[in-house]
Amino acid sequence: MSPSSTPWSYTTNCMLVSLGSRQPGELRPCYGRGASVDGQIKCIGNPVQIKRLSVHVEATLSTSDPHPGAHGRSQCATPLFSRSMTLYDGSQGFAWDAVHRFRLPIPDFLEIEGYGHTFPTPPSFSFWDCGAGCDISYQVTVSMVRKRCGFDYNESCVVDILYLPKTRASKGQYPVWIDSSKKDVSDMTPRFQQARASVSRCALFHHQIQLGTVDLPALACRAV
Numbered sequence: 001m002s003p004s005s006t007p008w009s010y011t012t013n014c015m016l017v018s019l020g021s022r023q024p025g026e027l028r029p030c031y032g033r034g035a036s037v038d039g040q041i042k043c044i045g046n047p048v049q050i051k052r053l054s055v056h057v058e059a060t061l062s063t064s065d066p067h068p069g070a071h072g073r074s075q076c077a078t079p080l081f082s083r084s085m086t087l088y089d090g091s092q093g094f095a096w097d098a099v100h101r102f103r104l105p106i107p108d109f110l111e112i113e114g115y116g117h118t119f120p121t122p123p124s125f126s127f128w129d130c131g132a133g134c135d136i137s138y139q140v141t142v143s144m145v146r147k148r149c150g151f152d153y154n155e156s157c158v159v160d161i162l163y164l165p166k167t168r169a170s171k172g173q174y175p176v177w178i179d180s181s182k183k184d185v186s187d188m189t190p191r192f193q194q195a196r197a198s199v200s201r202c203a204l205f206h207h208q209i210q211l212g213t214v215d216l217p218a219l220a221c222r223a224v
Contacts, residue, residue: 012157014045014048016042017039017040017041017142019161020039028159028160029159030162030163031138031161031163032165032166033108035105036106037057037102037103037104038102038103039055040100040101042099049146049148050146051090051146051152052086053087053142053144053145054142054143055085055141055143056082056084057083057084057138058083059137059163060136060139061078061079062134062135062136063075063076063078064076064132064133065131080136083106085102106138106163108121109121120165121163122136123136124136124138138161140161142156143155144156
């Protein structure tokens, strides 16, 4: 982290949590494909008895349907993945003035139960309209369990983050019938075309859901 950069910092009663430097234009900490959530924790205030200190990264898919039907559910939250790391578990003396660093990788692929193969980890996404919607959220949670007056207190710092993978075009393979002397390749960036006024909001909703839950392929435009 350069001296001039502004860190992502979050404070509770007993913790100062940092998640790296803030890039220009970011509203939340952002992570791309192959990235890890790197951070550090410093204890602040008067020293207290610590029993446990841990970090948790998770992704959740939330959906809502205003007309679920006879056997449906109006709201559903499905965990996509969860990674945890214990920094202190009470087995040894706790250094109150130390800096506790952590690194938790975000997986590139997820194995969905019942499908038999993996899927690219979906990007952060949110769309809600007229009671129906879909949300893919990522969170980092730092938890400290401390003892006070004979009772255990759980102090947490929850940070919403963004996972924003991107794809790049690749040349790929050509069909055997294409004359190699008459081919050229141009990269084409995937774009979302705004729906026309004649398209219903319901159709737009389904299109948005599809864009939000799949990874855009690496596209190539071939001109013969």
